[in-house]
Amino acid sequence: MPVVLWTDALVFALFAAIGAYFVHVRRQPHLRAPWRRVTQSAPGMSALVVVAAFVAVGLLDSLHYRPALERKPGQEAAYSTEVLSVFDAVAGPLRAHRERTYSAPFATRTFARETLEVPGPDGTLRQVREFPRLAFGGAHLKDEAERGRDVLLGVLEGLGFALLLWCVFAAAVWRGVARRATPVPWRAILITAGVLLALAGPAVSLCADYHIFGTDKVGRDVFYLALKSIRTGLVIGTLTTLVVLPFAVALGIMAGYFRGLIDDLIQLVYTTINSIPAVLLIAAAVLIAQVALDRHPDLAPTAVQRADLRLLVLCAILGLTGWIGLARLLRGEALKLRELEYIQAAHAFGVRNARVIARHILPNVMHIVLISLVMDFSGLVLAEAVLSYIGVGVDPSMISFGTMINQARLEMSREPVVWWSLAAAFVFMFVLVLEANLFADAVRDAFDPRVRVGAAATA
């Protein structure tokens, strides 16, 4: 039975909107030109390949359902109370392979000694302290000494599949572009895709038999946690824009276009919000939302829905504190634009203000909006981790980079060190944010007229 959480619906609505925007772009030559410049930037397109892989995982993880329980004949269909996602189904073994506690990457035995009862030579039970075998990690091995060979075989198998996929992709590209010279940096794209596949292939082929990033304190597979965190990061980075956009665009343009009293009032509002330290405002709002959720349990009957609603509230709050920077930029731009001749001509023709804004101001500030939204994404992913650490981020039951770091922060002071949770969170978060930053830079370079002027002057 499909379950549509609030964030799922909004994420898919947002992606539909992005799709519609691209259809629109294809028809408009003046919008097509800067996007074509984006597709010609080697760092930008390599980053896009990686971001697309992350987005794919996030989208799969946004299709939720409740699995059907086994039906007895003559009975109505019954569904489990647990909400899973398509990604959970794909990564079935990762989710199901749960150990009791910590285990190191590729380990076959637990990380700490446990007291076991083993039958002695005379048949009586003896208590021994030793490292027991894991329930799933390397459980298929009869002899643990074979682990090295088994892992190597797994890596080779994964690489083989990766190579096959890559060849199919490269052949498709080659067929498409071989005949004509293309400005699109296909070589960079193919290299990135190759590296990505070379890492993903072995990971996929090994993750069913081993915990490739180890397990956490309660025995969950860290690789699974890291993959699940991607969706939370993506949701926060994208849905926040839904709140930022209307506030920033409407208020910023109004302030700059109408000036006078309206400008003063809008400036007063955003100076007020800006003057409150952002973390405190977010903390206050989240605490209050928490009380409201406690008071109205009917809003979110299940734990998953509750965590989801809290994520949505967090996005809304981040949006409410985050629209000011963009609004300021738009106000400044609108102030400049309203003095230009073509706007004055429109006024002289008796065009109404609303129409001047919609026809003449808005299209001329859209590049600022776009740049700002793309640039904000990585900051929001980073902010989530910090807020979750303080305890005002996502629900503690929701898997995210912030909760992963929060749960793992004391592990570095253990002896011996448990490093893999932090390492996995670091690697995944770093790659996601870095690629998002590089892509954002490519978009900015393509859309910002000032950048090109500057580049021409300094070159």
Next chain:
Amino acid sequence: MIAYIVRRILYVVPILILVNLLTFWLFFAVNTPDDMARLQLGVRRVTQEAVDKWKAEHGYDKPMLYNGAAQGFGRVTDTIFYEKSVRLFVFDFGNADDGRSIRNAILTRMWPSLAVQLPVFLVGLAVYISFALLMAFFRATYVDFWGVILCVAMMSISTLFYIIGGQYVFSKVWNLVPISGYSPGLDAFKFLALPVAIGTFAGIGSGARWYRTIFLEEMGKDYVRTARAKGLSEATVMFRHVLHNGMIPILTGAVVVIPTLFMGALIMESFFGIPGLGSYTIDAIQAQDFSIVRSMVFLGSVLYILGLLLTDISYTLVDPRVRLE
């Protein structure tokens, strides 16, 4: 000049009133004192008597805005709004939920915060400007290209990792400094060295990149072309002309954060166990002590607005083109 400053200060008043109303609305209207009491006492199965007792103990057992039962001025002053919100204007923060004075806590805790934040600010400014100048000097070469890539990579690492990694390497593996803690006086140095270093290091990516764009923008201007046309060497152009003019937006941009340095760094202080305002705030958030959060919101906005004021003034002092109308 004085008339200008007075006018700016007058402009601040409505902002502070708005901040005050906003916090009052957030903390009391959206969330009644009853909710707060239940949150503190545990959400479910709380008797109304227990709630009333908690409210009486913490001074929330009054009407919100208007007290019909009181006499004279008491009708307005003997209310939650007056007691908890209006008093913030004279920095009377009242007591925390544990009964201790918030004002005393702020006065003692702001110094450790400043001891971390001020060095981070000063050292950071020097380091970021040096790196930015280096990249701008070697613009459009490999130094610049890889410098920017490095900056983007450093920006992409969460502060949490800088702190956790720094503590692990310097305190645990190399045993150079204590892992956390604080002591006043000269002894503080060994506790402060690592937080200051990490605070500076974590900001290099965004800081150097931002200042680089400022310098590059400055280098596209006409006076730079004139200076080159006069035959000045590139180094002279950079250090005599671009650096001086680039410092104007950098310094005026930095002034705004000076007052907020007192507020401390939230994450840093809680990781390093520094008894500053940042860790005070985090503890309050985690204990859901609304009176402390409310006070810190007000204090934070006062300091931020002070920063804006200083920015305006520093503009007029540094840049003669800015006129006071």
